[in-house]
Amino acid sequence: MSFAQIHTRSVIGLTAPPVTVEVHISQGLPALTMVGLPEASVRESKDRVRSAIINSGFDFPNRRITINLAPADLPKDGARLDLPIAIGILTASGQIDETVLDHFEFVGELALNGDLRGVTGSLSVARTLKGGGRTLMLPSANASEAVQVADICVLGAQNLAQVCRHLNAINGGKSDDRLTPTAIPTAKTVATYPLDLSDVKGQHHARRALEICATGGHSMLFKGSPGSGKTLMASRLPSILPPLTDDEALEVASIYSVAGVPYEFGVRPFRSCHHTMSAVALSGGGSRPKPGEISLAHQGVLFLDELPEFDRKTLEVMRQPLESKTITISRANSQVDYPANFQLIGAMNPCPCGYHGDPSNRCRCTPEQIRRYQDKISGPLLDRIDLHIHVPAMPIDDLQNAPAGESSATVRERVAKARQIALDRQGKANSELTPSEIDTYIPLGTAEKQLLATAQSLRS
Structure with a gap:
């Protein structure tokens, strides 16, 4: 032949x-x-x-x-x-x-x-x-x-x-x-997370916000002084998220396979990025378009610490994927779509020195310096972050005497049950609902509408 x-x-x-x-x-x-x-x-x-x-x-x-x-x-x-x-x-x-x-x-x-x-x-x-x-x-x-x-x-x-x-x-x-077919795993892989939410002492308000964030699939911004625990809590968010389904785990593993990055099957991704990264590293690209950090964080968490220190053009890359949950990378000869359904968790200080509003009165930043620092993040991007949480620094005595908080396993069980209620009701997480779907599945009463109106007036 x-x-x-x-x-x-x-x-x-x-x-x-x-x-x-x-x-x-x-x-x-x-x-x-x-x-x-x-x-x-x-x-x-x-x-x-x-x-x-x-x-x-x-x-x-x-x-x-x-x-x-x-x-x-x-x-x-x-x-x-x-x-x-x-x-x-x-x-x-x-x-x-x-x-x-x-x-x-x-x-x-x-x-x-x-x-x-x-x-x-x-x-x-x-x-x-x-x-x-x-x-x-x-x-x-x-x-x-x-x-x-x-x-x-x-x-x-x-x-x-x-x-x-x-x-x-x-x-x-x-x-x-003759070769023997590769054996199919008989036992389902159980995802393990080395970091546990029980490490977080106190901060009940922020812990509650973290649980709501995990339940609804929301993005969140932590704002507080250095040492208040913003990074500590953000790094433990994957440990309280609901387990990945088989299809979700395969999709995440496929992204890592294409990127050539090691991945533990079934584990929620947690991608922590340094503020010196470029827009291409975040979004993906190259002559042969590869997934960037926002796709590697698909079905997981993308954590941006010191958010105002990132280049503004780099941050603006996330505006469209936060809405559409996908990103399209176009080149002269090809166009590639990658999934990008991630939870953005940001952390920032309230001012350049980090101590604006701190009881210690250490801040010496002028109002103009504070305004310029906070304006590094655009309004449209902030609008796409659902939860904005102030994280105050805990006094040293309270921190030393505070008991350990609930474990990730305990919180994850509550989160999984609440997420399943949402899936049974509307077929998706709360963060993915359209305005018409919110009116259909979550009609607001008089008290809830008044609460939203109050929050909007405070924001203004």
């Missing part, structure tokens, strides 16, 4: 469109030509594939080889096409049984010695392949990640030789050469 078709996938955002690797070996001067809009990392694969095939004990055809990556108008990047290209060359040259290939999809990067290296986006490939009937063949380093997707057969291999022996063993080869 001098022609072969191999099934694989590209990765664009969280989607994995199908790609067919077509290999044709013909007479002529030895050459390898690759067409089909391959980017630089894909074009370089021909050298990796040649060395991997030879070092795995196979013959590299000394003829003219043409490789087409279809569809031709879909950009292909990354080294994940190494394995399907190698399988296609070996099949077209008659070294692999071609009758079984239609039942597989191949993804993986090859080392020069034939070893398979892990790739990014394998979970997106597995989610797209779910229910398709094909077996996913990929590096062992990615198998435990891909098998989190139900109803899909995953085979993990250490090297190219293992893959070839498995394919040739399907129709009459040695049974010992």
Whole structure:
């Protein structure tokens, strides 16, 4: 056989469109030509594939080889096409049984010695392949990640030789050469959080606000003097959030898989950003658009400490994602959508020195300095932060004598019950309700309307 078709996938955002690797070996001067809009990392694969095939004990055809990556108008990047290209060359040259290939999809990067290296986006490939009937063949380093997707057969291999022996063993080869499907985890992973809300002493008003924030999925701004516990409480918010559902956990894991960032499956993300970060780092981007911090915080918490110290243009990036819960990254040749349903938690001092309004009267900031400091955060962004909480510094005697507060497990149980009530009533968290849905599901009485009017007048 001098022609072969191999099934694989590209990765664009969280989607994995199908790609067919077509290999044709013909007479002529030895050459390898690759067409089909391959980017630089894909074009370089021909050298990796040649060395991997030879070092795995196979013959590299000394003829003219043409490789087409279809569809031709879909950009292909990354080294994940190494394995399907190698399988296609070996099949077209008659070294692999071609009758079984239609039942597989191949993804993986090859080392020069034939070893398979892990790739990014394998979970997106597995989610797209779910229910398709094909077996996913990929590096062992990615198998435990891909098998989190139900109803899909995953085979993990250490090297190219293992893959070839498995394919040739399907129709009459040695049974010992066949790979064993990666086992599906039998026990559900229980998310653990090292930080506990019981570490927070006193601050009952702020703790109550944190619980409301967790229940409704709201964003929140802590404002108070240094040492009042703003960062302490914000870092413990993930520990009281309701557990992720299976679909939510897979979506979060897919984002981290595409970004190539380690992730503990089932844990609510907590992303803490330094104020020197750029707008691209926050929103995502690059020539091959990757998710930024707001997408890595999807279904979790994005914490911005010292909020006024961030560049204003960087902060304004969050205005649209806070409303739409997604972010679109547009480039000349592509447009990628990433989910961005995160809870923004900000912390700031009331003035440049941090002690405005403190009982110690240490503040020497002028009214103009205080105004300029607070004006670093735009009004439209502040309007998108649902809860604004003042966190006063506790006297040292009260702090030393205060008993430990409720544990995260106790608070999380209440939060989960309250969140479930909202889901049963309206199908979404309170923070996601539209104005018309608020009128439908949460009609306000006279007392509630008066409370809102009072709050609005105080704000004005």
